[in-house]
Amino acid sequence: DETLLFEETLRHSTEEIAKYATIVDQKDFRKELIVDILAKNSFDIKSLNVVVGRGGLLKPIPGGTYPVSDALLADLKAGVQGQHASNLGGILAREIGDEIGVPSYI
Numbered sequence: 001d002e003t004l005l006f007e008e009t010l011r012h013s014t015e016e017i018a019k020y021a022t023i024v025d026q027k028d029f030r031k032e033l034i035v036d037i038l039a040k041n042s043f044d045i046k047s048l049n050v051v052v053g054r055g056g057l058l059k060p061i062p063g064g065t066y067p068v069s070d071a072l073l074a075d076l077k078a079g080v081q082g083q084h085a086s087n088l089g090g091i092l093a094r095e096i097g098d099e100i101g102v103p104s105y106i
């Protein structure tokens with residue numbers, strides 16, 4: 001509902017990020033951190049009804065909420081408007097959502 005269950009800020013050192021050739025190569029590293037934080041806070045990921053990620057650098061579109069479609073996912077992976085860590089938001093939302101059988105959005 002509208003009750004904050006927990007809040008966590010993850011920061012990554014330059015050395016951690018430098019291990020990866022591209023932003024998309026960081027996906028598994030960042031996903032593992034997310035899943036671990038949820039588990040540490042006794043949060044059952046399977047209890048989610050949807051998964052939402054930060055939008056990323058996309059072709060110009062009106063502000064709003066968008067499902068992570070195959071086309072949107074391809075644009076995030078390709079970095080059509082540039083490479084940025086926020087591109088992983090939709091990619092991770094889609095992967096996690098697909099794994100637990102719920103929709104994903106940005």
